[in-house]
Every structure is written in C-alpha cells, then in structure tokens.
Amino acid sequence: MLPLSLFSLLLCSPLLSWQASLGERDFVQLSSGQISTLVSSPDPVKNLDPSNPSSHLSKILIPRVSGTENNALVRNYIVSTLKALDWTIEEDGFNDTTPLGIKEFTNIIATKDPQASRRVILAAHFDSKYFPHPPADQFVGATDSAAPCAMMLDLAEALNPLLEARSKRLEDGVEDDEDVADTTLQLVFFDGEEAFVQWTDTDSIYGARHLADKWATTYIYPNSKRRLMPQTTELGSIEHLILLDLLGASQPSIKSYFKDTAWLYNKLVDAEHRLGNSDAFVYKQDKSMAADGWKSYFRPINLNAPNYGYMGDDHVPFLKLGVSILHLIAEPFPHVWHTINDDASALDIPTMRRWNVLLRVFLSEYLNLLPEVTAKSRTEREVSEL
Numbered sequence: 001m002l003p004l005s006l007f008s009l010l011l012c013s014p015l016l017s018w019q020a021s022l023g024e025r026d027f028v029q030l031s032s033g034q035i036s037t038l039v040s041s042p043d044p045v046k047n048l049d050p051s052n053p054s055s056h057l058s059k060i061l062i063p064r065v066s067g068t069e070n071n072a073l074v075r076n077y078i079v080s081t082l083k084a085l086d087w088t089i090e091e092d093g094f095n096d097t098t099p100l101g102i103k104e105f106t107n108i109i110a111t112k113d114p115q116a117s118r119r120v121i122l123a124a125h126f127d128s129k130y131f132p133h134p135p136a137d138q139f140v141g142a143t144d145s146a147a148p149c150a151m152m153l154d155l156a157e158a159l160n161p162l163l164e165a166r167s168k169r170l171e172d173g174v175e176d177d178e179d180v181a182d183t184t185l186q187l188v189f190f191d192g193e194e195a196f197v198q199w200t201d202t203d204s205i206y207g208a209r210h211l212a213d214k215w216a217t218t219y220i221y222p223n224s225k226r227r228l229m230p231q232t233t234e235l236g237s238i239e240h241l242i243l244l245d246l247l248g249a250s251q252p253s254i255k256s257y258f259k260d261t262a263w264l265y266n267k268l269v270d271a272e273h274r275l276g277n278s279d280a281f282v283y284k285q286d287k288s289m290a291a292d293g294w295k296s297y298f299r300p301i302n303l304n305a306p307n308y309g310y311m312g313d314d315h316v317p318f319l320k321l322g323v324s325i326l327h328l329i330a331e332p333f334p335h336v337w338h339t340i341n342d343d344a345s346a347l348d349i350p351t352m353r354r355w356n357v358l359l360r361v362f363l364s365e366y367l368n369l370l371p372e373v374t375a376k377s378r379t380e381r382e383v384s385e386l
Helices: 032-040 056-060 069-084 142-171 206-216 259-277 316-320 349-366 375-384
Strands: 088-098 101-111 118-125 183-190 238-245 325-329
Touching: 032 259, 032 349, 056 069, 056 142, 069 088, 069 101, 069 142, 069 183, 088 206, 101 206, 118 142, 118 349, 142 183, 142 238, 142 349, 183 206, 206 316, 259 325, 259 349
Parallel strands: 118 183, 118 238, 238 325
Antiparallel strands: 088 101, 101 183
16 A cells, blocks of 8 residues: 555546445444354454464465465465355456566455345455565565454454355345345455555556456346346445455554545444443453543544545555445554564554454444354353443
C-alpha cells in the first residue's frame, strides 16, 4: 500500500449502474450466549500464535515474494486449509510485466457457496515485499499482511459450520430471510500487492488490477446461480469488499474512508462496543481490554471528510469500477512498516485475538448466521457475569 497518495481520479469516477451495493442491510444482533459461543470456539488465539509452529500465522510468516517458491508454499497452504473446509477454490494465475521482468502471480478466491447470487468479500494480500539484499530479503511482513491472512483463515474455520447450517436451512425452505441468506462469504487473497521497485500505477497491486479487470468482463448467467437474476458481471454480484491490511500490532487506529459504507463501519464499531463492554476482549490475566478500560480501534467518522480514499491498496481497482469498499487499515502505519522488524515481535496476541473475535461477530451478524448457545458458552457467560 502507498501512504498519503491522493487518487483524484476517484472523485470523478461515477458508480456504474450495475453496482451491487444494496444499501444498508439489517443486522440482527446476536445474543450474549451466541456471542460467547463465537468467542470461545474455535480458540481465537491458537491459529494466530507465532510460537505455535502449526498455526496459520506460522505457516504464512515466511518471505513470500510473488513468483517465488515460498509464495507457492504459502498459497498451497491457504488453498489446502480452505479445501479441507469444503470451500470452492479458484487459483487465478497470470503473468505480468514488472520492473524486474515477467513475473508469475496467483490470486486465491475461496467461496463457501458458489450457487449464491451475491457475496460479501473479505480480502488481504498474501505476498511479501521484495528486497534484494540481506538481511532485508528475509522480510516476512507480519502485519503486512501475514496476520490479516491468518485472521481470514480463522474466520473461515469459525463460521464454516454456521454457513453450512444456513445453506441447509435455505435448501429446506426454513430460512426466515431468504434474501439475506442468498449472500455468501468469499475470501480473496491477492498476490502481487507489493511493488518490486517503487510504488507506481503499474508496479503495485498486480493481482487486484488483474482480478478487477477480469471480473468486470466475466458475465454470470442465471442458470449458474440458485436464483434467477439479470445477466451481470462478476463485479455486479459483490455487495461489499472489506479489505484488511497492516493489522496485528497493538492499538491500531482505523478510520472510515467512504460515505457509502459509513453505516457498515458503524456496525463494526457497534459490535466492538458490545464485545468490549462485555469483557469479551480480555485475554488471560491481561486486563487492559477489560470492560472498564478498553479503547476503541475506530476513529469517529468525520462527516465533512471527502468521499474518497487516499490510500493506494488492493481496493482501488474495484473502487474505480463502482464496488462498495470498507478499508480496514491501520493509520498511521505500524512503525515497522516495510522494515525487517515487521516480524513476529511486531504482533500483539491480545490485539489479534480481538480482531478474530470482532470479525466473527460482525460477519455473523452481516450474514444472519445463528451460532448455537452451548452449555459451555452459557457457563462462560454466567462466570463472566459474576
């Protein structure tokens, strides 16, 4: 990503008529018991612990420059993890010209229910920045963006049984809100976000530029989806693209960039407040995130701010084509940004746990999922209320 770079073109780019944003949608708040279930299972720390060699984070936290063997290792790990959960995977491979010659790139697109007529996308880039000389060539990009990718895999694991249960209710005709239930979750892991030499319009976001162009010209036919729908492109079936970047360091500062998704940003803030005030962010003996002391990660919305983002990142090609964007990126950037110190030591486990819990609740409420209130979650809630 590129800090403080104005995309003035975005001011005059009209939203295309087929933009998929349906405006504000209803969020049914989860009960305290349902939230307790999401907070406790699966363990929201296990797969983000860099000291656990089998964690998602540890598998991703290696140098993984686009076109390298390590990049393929990480890609194969992400793909195999999601295939094991029965997600439909597309590996979107292509070649592009870089300042260092022709390079190979592969985006990973994972969809839980490919028959759904619409989808909300959660995305991050999985490549790491290229540095030619030691020790910088061992850059692992912990916040940029190994941790966000690990968070996405955690979310897939946590929500997988809930998404499958909702699909079963829809098939059986017992889903209360079929319109909401026909929106699926899609995870996109972009390759080639980082510049090889210097960030420019052509040396950056290779995967995002390729996929936005591809989806803008790929048409969906009614018989390929569960519901009849007007012929549209792949872009036209996206409700929102939620992009994660530079997350995992303690106490990030997040802002809302776009007026059309301010309501969605506020839903995330609301979920954070309910979780924080219920002690859901407390980790072990660390009480800094207790109900009487936690601090929000989200800045109040500035209603007078211009309606465009100034951050160069993977969302930009989609934004230019009219896709509704929620950009969750720490600003200011972590102090280790693009340095060899953006490693496991830059990450804070209570903060990553908090992101996991927050994303589980936020997207469960977005998709109207129904976590079961288990005996364990009831007991944990009762203990927390003592």
